[in-house]
Amino acid sequence: MDPQELRVIANRIRRRDVTAVYEAGAGHVGGEMSVTDLLTALYFNTMKVDPAAPLDPARDRLVLSKGHTALALYIVLSEKGFIAKDEISTFLEHRSRLNGHPNRVKVPGVETNTGPLGHGLPVAVGMAKAAKLDRASWRTFVITGDGEMQEGSNWEAIMAGAHFSLDNLTLIIDHNRLQQGARLADTNNIAPFAPKLEAFGWAVEEIDGHDMEAICRALSADAVTPGRPKCIVAHTNKGHGISFMSDNVAWHHKVPNEEQYRQAMAELEEAIR
Template identity: 55%
Template sequence: MNVETDEDLVPAVDSAAHAVGDLPVMGRIPAGASRDDAVAHLREAARLVRRRDIQMVRAAGLGHIGGEFSVIDTLVTLYLGVANISPETVADPERDRIVLSKGHAAAALYTTLAIAGFIPPQELSTFMQPQAMLNGHPARTKIDAVEASTGPLGHGLPIAVGMAFAGRLDGSSRRTFVVTGDGEMQEGSNWEALMTAGNHRLSNLCVVIDRNRLQQGARVEDTNDLEPLTDKLRAFGFEVHDVDGHDHGALLDAFAQVPSASGKPTAVVAHTLKGHPISFMSNNVAWHHKVPTQEQVELALTELEKS
C-alpha cells in the first residue's frame, strides 16, 4: 500500500485494523505505589494518551501532533503523578495549578485530562467540533480543569507568576507548574515573567520548558537560538534541572524538588523529541501540525503497541 506523505518518510505498512477502544480513566498513581509501579503507571498512561491523541487529530483534520507527542510525558507526570489536584478538588483554592502555555498542544491536554478523570473520555470525540468545549486551544471558560486560556504564545508564564504571587499572599504551600514550548521562549513576555519570578523568589513556581528543539518552521537553533538556555535561566534566578523529558522517573525526581530548598523558582528543561516515539514523526519539523493519513495513524498505533 502506498502511503501519502510529503517527505516520503513513511515505510509501507501492511495495514491491519487496530481496534480503538475508549480511553480508560486511569487516575493518579495509586497511593503507596513503588517507584517502579509509579513509573509504569505513567508510561502506560502516556502510551494510551498518544494513541487517543493521534486519532483525535486524524478525526478533526487539525492539530499539532508533533508538539503534543513531545509534551505528553510531562503532562501525564504532572497530572497523574505530581500535582495535588483531582476531579474532586478542581475548585479547591488550595489545589496545585498546572498551566499549559503551549496551548496548541490542546489535544494532548484534553486526553491527559480525560485519562486523569477531569473530563469524560467520550468527550474527546468532539475535539474541534462545532460548539465543543474542546476548542483548538484550551479555554478556561469551557473546561473547569483548564486554569488559563492559552494559544497565543508567551501568555502562560506571566499568568503562572500571578498564580504563584496569589499563593504567597495566601501563605499557601500550593505550587504552580507552567509548561511552555522552547520556540515559545522566543517571546519577550516570558523573559519579563522569568525576571519577575526570579527577583521575587517565587519558590512555589515551576516552569517546564518542552525542549524539543523544533518550532513551526524550522529548528529553534536555526531560527532564534535559545542557548545557552540553562545558563540564562540560572542567571534569571532559577534552580535548573536538565532532564530527559520522556523519562517519567527523571521528571518525577525533578518535580519532587519543588519548592526548591534554595527559595528560588524552579525551571525544568525537559529534553524531548517532537513526534516521539513515532519513527516517521520523531524530530521531524514537518510534523508540527501535519495531519496523519489513516495509514500513518495505523502505523503509529502499531509502533505505540511496542513502546
C-alpha cells in the same frame, strides 16, 4: 504511581491523541507527543488536584502555555476524570468545548486560556505570587515550548519570578528543538537555556523529558530550592514514539493519512509491550 504505570498511561494518551487528530483532520500532534510524558507525570504523580473539586482553592495549578497542544491536555484531563473520555471524540467539532486552544470557562481543569505564546509564564508568576501573599502551600507549574521562549514577555516574567523568590513556581521548557516551520537553531537560537535562567537567579535542572523517573524526581517538592523558582529544561523529541514523526518539523501541524495513522498506532502499541 511507579514509573512503569505512568509510562502505560502516557502511551494510552498518545494513542488517543493520534486517533483524535486523525478523526478531526487537524491538530498539533508532533508537539503533543513531546509534552505527553510531562503532563502525565504532573497529573498522575506530582500535582494535588481533585476532579470532583476543580476549583478547590488548595489545588496545584498547571498553565499549559504552549496552548496549541491542548488536545494532549484534554486527554490527560479525561484520563484523570475532569471530563468524560468519550468527549474527546468531539475535538474541534462545531460547538464543541474542546477547541484548538484551552478555555478555562468551558473545560474543568483548565486554569487559564492560552494560545498566544509568551502569556502563560507571566500568568503563572501571578498565580505563584498570589499563593505567597495568601501564605498558601499550593504550587504552580507552567509548560512552555522552546520556540516560545523567544518571546520577551517570558524573560520579564523570569525576572519577576526571581525577584519575588517564587520557590512555589516551576517552569518546564519542552525543549524539542523544533518550532513551527523550522528548527530553533535556525530561527532565533536561544539555547542553551540553563545558563540564562541561572543568570536570572533560577534553580535549573536538565532532564530527559521522556524518562519518567527523571521527570518525577525533578518535579518533586523535595527538589525545590528554597527562595528560588525552578526551571526544568526537559529535552524531548517532537513526534516522540512514532518513527516518521520523531524530530521532524513537518509534524508541528500535520494530519496523518490512513497508512501513516495505522503505522503510528502500531508503533505505539508495540512500544508498551
